[in-house]
Amino acid sequence: xxxxxxxxxxxxxxxxxxxxxxxxxxxxxxxxxxxxxxxxxxxxxxxxxxxxxxxxxxxxxxxxxxxxxxxxxxxxxxxxxxxxxxxxxxxxxxxxxxxxxxxxxxxxxxxxxxxxxxxxxxxxxxxxxxxxxxxxxxxxxxxxxxxxxx
Numbered sequence: 001x002x003x004x005x006x007x008x009x010x011x012x013x014x015x016x017x018x019x020x021x022x023x024x025x026x027x028x029x030x031x032x033x034x035x036x037x038x039x040x041x042x043x044x045x046x047x048x049x050x051x052x053x054x055x056x057x058x059x060x061x062x063x064x065x066x067x068x069x070x071x072x073x074x075x076x077x078x079x080x081x082x083x084x085x086x087x088x089x090x091x092x093x094x095x096x097x098x099x100x101x102x103x104x105x106x107x108x109x110x111x112x113x114x115x116x117x118x119x120x121x122x123x124x125x126x127x128x129x130x131x132x133x134x135x136x137x138x139x140x141x142x143x144x145x146x147x148x149x150x
Contacts, residue, residue, distance in 0.1 A: 009099075012092050019089035026082035027122075030075050034129045037071030038136045040064075045139030049146065057144030064140040071133050079126060083118045090118075 041064045048060040096103055116123065 009101075012095055016089055016092040019085045019092065022085040023082050023089070026078045026085065027125075030078045030082075030125070030129065033071050033074040033078065034132055037067055037133050040067050041136040042139060045143050048140050048143040052147055054147050057140075057147045061137070061140045061144045064137040068133050068137050071136075072130065075126070075129050075133070079119070079122070083121070086118050086121060 044060050044064050044067070048057050051060075093103060120126070
């Protein structure tokens with residue numbers, strides 16, 4: 001156990017705080033991507049239903065698939081950035097532990113996620129976001145099918 005000097009402790013604390021801010025910002029960015037993907041796809045479905053011409057439904061449905069793919073990629077991208085921030089935070093936490101500072105006495109450690117890979121830390125959110133983005137193409141599909149029937 002080595003002793004941590006004040007300036008080393010301050011720098012490590014700032015690094016940990018920066019990583020926590022990056023993780024929080026990533027969560028907001030992921031949620032914004034999901035909201036905008038759903039909004040754009042619902043707007044496209046509304047336009048498809050409003051136009052009602054047989055040929056436009058398939059084009060608009062194709063665009064909703066593109067929007068969903070782009071949204072899924074952005075969620076993946078932000079999750080990858082958050083994973084990097086979590087790995088960096090783990091290095092800082094290991095530095096504290098090696099210096100004899102037990103952060104688990106200060107901050108409760110969530111054990112339920114300890115067995116997951118860092119990429120799947122937010123597995124529940126990622127599943128919900130993925131299903132939501134995939135289902136956002138359904139209104140445009142239904143609008144396209146409705147124009148084909150009528």
